[in-house]
Amino acid sequence: MAITLVIGLLLLLAAWRDVVARIIPDLLVLPIAILGIAGRLSLGWGALLEAALAALLLFVILLACAMRGWLGGGDVKLAAALAIGLPPAATWNFVVATTLAGGLLALGYLNGPRLAPRLAPAGAAHPLGRILAVEAWRLRRGGPLPYGVAIAAGGLVTLLALREG
Template sequence: MSGSIVASLSVLGFASLRDIATRTVPNWTAAALSLIGLAARVSDGTLLQAILASATVFLAAMFCWRRGWLGGGDVKLLGGTAMVVPPFAIPTLISYVALVGGVMAVFYLAARGLVPQAHKAPPQSILGRVLRAECWRIRRKGPLPYACAIAIGATLVFYRLGVS
């Protein structure tokens, strides 16, 4: 597996965990993905196509943000992720992200009635606190951690391209 893919998946993994825990995606994650993608696209000679495709994805995601369908961090993360995958694979990336996001949405909708009320004493571990917060968000129809859908979509693209 190439270093750029390992670095990209590491950044996406961090962004996903952060999104689950706090529903924020740090700006540096999108910037890091853009830089990793820039280096990868220079090496394979598709820099111009990648910049145009990534800008198109970013603008389309901004439209979704304006409609309230995506968060601002997700828009930036998706634009950065579009630089990491080869330009010809961007439609596949968008398809996978939408599919995974849809599955997550169905799961969250189904879980609303199943998630128990929180206990009075807060958990001591960080994982326990994150799970408690996630249950609270699900019960109150909070936003999805869409960075997870973006990360899984990118992972599936790399897998489909035969990167192992």
């Protein structure tokens, strides 16, 4: 349970960093992978090998997407790091949950320029106001999605489902 909590907090931090800077630092991704490996290894070498193979397959598929410019490298690393700590069947659930969250994120960004209020310069002085102002600016210019948010959401949903099961 403690590992799940720490991974969940790291996912939230990764999503935050992706929104703020469009970068997912290795210092957040590496502990997720290490904790996942430790968790799978506690179930035996076979469990770790199965998870590693599923994570490798996911990494290769996402790397091909990144090479086409559809994802960022941090997104690929974050997804693979989380997958290495999941049972293979849960990795599929993670992919589905992330895809759904990514679709909702994309809908928000597609509709965002029409829906996002223009923030007054005074509101931009507050850190949250500044972030919202920058996101509104990115929305108006068709900037990239912070897909780390979708990956974190899919990961959190998957981790919660594993705890329930």
